[in-house]
Amino acid sequence: MPMPSAVDLAAHPLTTWQGPLGLPDFTRIGDGDFSGVFDAALTAHEAEIEAIAGNTETPTIENTLAALELGGEALDHVSSIFWCRAGAHTNEAIQALERDISPKMSRHFSAISMNERLFARIDDLYRRRDALKLDAETLRVLEKTWKNFVRSGAKLDAEGKKRLATINEELSSLGTTFGQNLLADERDWALFLDEADLAGLPEFLKSAMAEAAEIRGQKGRYAVTLSRSIYEPFSTFSERRDLREIAFRVFTMRGQNGGASDNTGVVRDMLKLRAEKAKLLGYASYAALKLDDTMAKTPEAVHTLLDP
Incomplete structure (x- = not known):
């Protein structure tokens, strides 16, 4: 409007x-x-x-x-x-x-x-x-x-506030870039299958995959995409281990494939800024900053719980 x-x-x-x-x-x-x-x-x-x-x-x-x-x-x-x-x-x-x-x-x-x-x-x-x-x-x-x-x-003093505001703004922009890079990789990938490849898949998933394939110009076939609504049930129900492996590897490599949507530099910059932010606020690490107001309180408490 x-x-x-x-x-x-x-x-x-x-x-x-x-x-x-x-x-x-x-x-x-x-x-x-x-x-x-x-x-x-x-x-x-x-x-x-x-x-x-x-x-x-x-x-x-x-x-x-x-x-x-x-x-x-x-x-x-x-x-x-x-x-x-x-x-x-x-x-x-x-x-x-x-x-x-x-x-x-x-x-x-x-x-x-x-x-x-x-x-x-x-x-x-x-x-x-x-x-x-x-x-x-x-x-x-x-x-x-x-x-x-x-x-x-x-x-913080005036200088510290100014720097923290800049860090927060840069982290916000980097977070947006990170998410949009993941979406770009999800959008651009599909694995096209035929009826013989659908062993174990329920009807609701077949229907969704057929629609996804038709949208991509492959009417009559079935598409595995990286959308969670397709990827996750496909990984759960498919009897084809080889196809599940293909989808898994691509899904876990989103944002790590080089090119314009690669997040390697984004992650590096985010980690540097997070470490600087934590130090500016008086914390030993970004993990300590994030956990300070939670039940766990400290990274050490988390490791005590999770480590064998």
Whole structure:
């Protein structure tokens, strides 16, 4: 549908879900809708964050923590639909948008996490948490919010915040590239089979494989693709070990075949940036950073559980 010059977030189908059961009405959403709505939703969320950070009243759960939790609804809605579309029904237009939106979202949330006035209000609540006599759920939300701010650079100096924001943006772009490279390899490969090759396959899978082959110009044959909806049941049911091996090897080599879709350099750059990010935030490794707020807590605890 054509975008108006000024996006009405209160009425747009990307942000106001009016489909069955209160879900999005995908019939009213086109690929060209996302960019303008994203920009408007980001601007609206920035205004909400500024209102919370600039509040001169004493921080309370309602005017700070709850307001932060409940803010950004329009952005949440458009993001949910976009990443659903990008993951389940992508195309060149959506992938181009993904490459533009991913770093933009990273910059947006880095700015929130590193907002000194906003963190000061969260930190004030956190320091007074025992005196506030919070219920267990609210206390947990406060503790996780405070921890997330700290893990996102709220306590770094200006130079550290700037570098962390840059790292996050680069990691976001690399993550998008990594995923799109996998999709490219999945899209471009198919193994065409005949009726004699289908031993053990259930009818639902044969039907899906026949449709996949017809789409690729091989009507009357059957295609094994790297789509999980075909690859996984084929690997489960096929009685042809040789064909399962072919599909397995190609599936596990996605993004490792050289050429434009090879992820070797992407992975190398991601590992370097993750290590730098962990060090910047005071952790020995990226694994330590990721596990810090989980049940395991440390890489050592994970190895103790998994190693014989």
